[in-house]
Amino acid sequence: MKKHNFSAGPSILPQVAVENASKAVLDFEGTGLPLICMSHRSKEFDNVVVETEQLFKELLNIPDGYKVFFVGGGASTQFFHIPYNLLEKKAGYVNTGVWAKKAKKEANLFGEVVEVATSEDKKFSYVPKGYSIPTDIDYLHITTNNTIYGTELHEDIDCPVNLVADMSSDIFSRPVDVSKYAMIYGGAQKNIGPAGATFVIVREDILGKVSRPIPSMVDYRLQVKNSSMFNTPPVFPIYVIRETLKWLKSIGGVEEMYKINKKKAGVIYDEIERNPLFKGAAVKEDRSLMNITFVLNEGFENLQETFLEESKAAGMVGLKGHRLVGGFRASTYNALPLESAEALVKFMQEFEAKHTK
Ligand SMILES: *Cc1c(COP(=O)(O)O)cnc(C)c1O
Numbered sequence: 001m002k003k004h005n006f007s008a009g010p011s012i013l014p015q016v017a018v019e020n021a022s023k024a025v026l027d028f029e030g031t032g033l034p035l036i037c038m039s040h041r042s043k044e045f046d047n048v049v050v051e052t053e054q055l056f057k058e059l060l061n062i063p064d065g066y067k068v069f070f071v072g073g074g075a076s077t078q079f080f081h082i083p084y085n086l087l088e089k090k091a092g093y094v095n096t097g098v099w100a101k102k103a104k105k106e107a108n109l110f111g112e113v114v115e116v117a118t119s120e121d122k123k124f125s126y127v128p129k130g131y132s133i134p135t136d137i138d139y140l141h142i143t144t145n146n147t148i149y150g151t152e153l154h155e156d157i158d159c160p161v162n163l164v165a166d167m168s169s170d171i172f173s174r175p176v177d178v179s180k181y182a183m184i185y186g187g188a189q190k191n192i193g194p195a196g197a198t199f200v201i202v203r204e205d206i207l208g209k210v211s212r213p214i215p216s217m218v219d220y221r222l223q224v225k226n227s228s229m230f231n232t233p234p235v236f237p238i239y240v241i242r243e244t245l246k247w248l249k250s251i252g253g254v255e256e257m258y259k260i261n262k263k264k265a266g267v268i269y270d271e272i273e274r275n276p277l278f279k280g281a282a283v284k285e286d287r288s289l290m291n292i293t294f295v296l297n298e299g300f301e302n303l304q305e306t307f308l309e310e311s312k313a314a315g316m317v318g319l320k321g322h323r324l325v326g327g328f329r330a331s332t333y334n335a336l337p338l339e340s341a342e343a344l345v346k347f348m349q350e351f352e353a354k355h356t357k
Pocket residue numbers: 009073074075076077099143145146147166167168169186187188190
């Protein structure tokens with residue numbers, strides 16, 4: 001049966017990227033060697049890294065002065081690499097959920113941390129806006145898409161200090177004005193590749209400003225200087241990222257993707273609003289195009305397990321909500337086809353008909 005993959009991460013990737021990856025595992029582009037058995041310093045693999053960085057620059061319109069590199073460790077490792085490299089005295093964090101909070105916690109080990117804004121008062125169901133940003137902080141950290149709660153910051157904010165953004169779950173989903181950010185980073189496994197690679201986009205002039213000694217692997221300057229090759233990078237994930245970005249380019253890039261993403265999320269949100277069984281978990285203006293969170297309406301809560309069982313039987317994978325929010329979460333990352341969103345809507349309508357008799 002055809003599966004509709006709504007997994008929050010690791011998650012659906014373009015079919016062509018998965019197919020090319022499976023071929024490359026056996027024979028990497030006619031070299032006669034499996035991709036996973038060859039030197040990361042070979043000319044062939046070096047090309048993959050160079051092309052992947054180039055696709056980042058091209059698809060995100062990254063201005064001069066920025067570098068892109070890939071490391072292991074996941075976004076969570078960046079949570080402490082960021083203050084290690086950038087926090088001299090004080091940093092600001094916007095607390096919009098679990099990942100934002102984890103990032104902030106790590107910064108406490110390196111200096112003073114202020115919570116500039118939070119949406120914890122309403123269980124992270126919205127994104128704080130219009131808060132004033134102190135100018136005496138080394139950087140402001142934000143999380144643009146809150147994967148667990150299903151909220152998203154839909155525009156690039158103006159920030160008087162260096163702006164650092166965790167874009168793990170919405171990178172490449174919409175056009176971004178990279179020039180407004182000092183650094184953008186994220187784990188690959190939500191929207192661009194398999195688990196194991198982390199991307200970092202950093203404006204070079206912000207580096208080298210802290211007085212503490214920095215271990216080599218943590219030091220962004222060395223990662224930048226060695227173009228992802230300071231040590232063995234995550235070879236296989238980087239290859240899949242390249243294939244995913246080639247696919248993205250082929251369908252028209254980020255602008256086109258954004259249109260498709262709005263359409264996909266739109267059909268599901270419309271159904272959540274129409275269907276008397278469900279209600280959205282995030283406020284309308286801040287709801288995410290990537291992670292659609294919804295719960296059962298009053299009176300229908302007993303259908304939680306039934307919905308999961310029946311949706312699974314209908315080929316829908318990964319709809320269980322995060323335990324902190326409950327209910328359901330449909331992740332509609334770039335590679336999810338519109339037909340999967342439509343299949344979910346159809347299923348929700350059938351579910352309504354069956355259970356409201
Ligand atoms: C998944 C996620 C993380 C954690 O990523 P890891 O690569 O597992 O460390 C961090 N931030 C956001 C927004 C995420 O969605």
